[in-house]
Amino acid sequence: MPSRKLTLEAINARLKAALTGVSLQQRGKRLYLRATLPPKPGAQQSAPYQQQIALGIYANPDDLAEAKTQAKALGLLLATGTFDWISYGQGVGATCGAWIERYRQRLYENKLTGDKDYRWRVDHWNAGLKWLPMSQPLNKDAVLLAVQKHKPNSSTRAKACQTTGWFIKWCGLDIDLKPYQGKYS
Numbered sequence: 001m002p003s004r005k006l007t008l009e010a011i012n013a014r015l016k017a018a019l020t021g022v023s024l025q026q027r028g029k030r031l032y033l034r035a036t037l038p039p040k041p042g043a044q045q046s047a048p049y050q051q052q053i054a055l056g057i058y059a060n061p062d063d064l065a066e067a068k069t070q071a072k073a074l075g076l077l078l079a080t081g082t083f084d085w086i087s088y089g090q091g092v093g094a095t096c097g098a099w100i101e102r103y104r105q106r107l108y109e110n111k112l113t114g115d116k117d118y119r120w121r122v123d124h125w126n127a128g129l130k131w132l133p134m135s136q137p138l139n140k141d142a143v144l145l146a147v148q149k150h151k152p153n154s155s156t157r158a159k160a161c162q163t164t165g166w167f168i169k170w171c172g173l174d175i176d177l178k179p180y181q182g183k184y185s
Contacts, residue, residue: 006064011071020075024067025052026059030169031067033074040085054172056106066110096142097134099171106170128160129167140175143168153182 012023022035033053039045055070057063077083085094104120112119131146132138147164150157161177168175 006061006068008059008064011064011068015068015071015075018072018075020072021078022071022075024064024071027052029058031055031057031059031063033067033071035074035078037078037083038085054170056103056170056172094137095135096132096138099138100129100132100134100167103129103167103170124163124167128163131160132164138168138171138173140173143173143175143177144180147177147180153184155184157182158184 008024008026015022015024022033025032025034032055034050035053036048037051037053038048040051053074055063055067057066074083104124107120107124108116128146131149133142133146136142143164147157147160150160158181161181165175165177168177
């Protein structure tokens with residue numbers, strides 16, 4: 001029996017029919033949730049308004065199913081009035097350590113194969129993420145300080161920029177690390 005191919009349009013039609021108040025959007029190759037949400041902690045707005053939440057996943061058939069599940073979960077939180085920004089890693093408590101833990105869990109579930117602990121340590125943790133300040137908020141300054149701990153124009157700096165770049169892109173931050181990679185080839 002052939003399975004029905006998920007499309008962004010079909011998922012959004014189902015979400016609308018279910019009155020979730022959430023839709024999926026694609027920006028570039030990434031997926032985002034869009035909904036009327038309460039203001040983030042520290043924001044100047046006082047009333048709920050349309051916002052996007054970066055899912056950190058690509059717009060491919062495998063990840064569309066995951067995005068649909070997350071959209072339904074967000075709709076349920078909004079309907080029951082239990083939504084908070086901390087559960088999405090974007091409020092008070094959105095430390096580098098919290099973001100890294102969510103990223104690690106995502107990789108364990110979907111990307112890493114074989115000895116997952118080893119692959120995590122070698123490919124992600126040792127390559128750059130361990131230099132982020134775990135108890136500090138994830139922001140541009142923290143990322144740049146972590147990357148600059150490596151010797152300029154070295155393979156370790158290039159790998160740190162690459163690994164940290166993947167991570168911050170998944171987090172929804174727009175920081176260009178190419179100028180910090182150096183000239184190592």
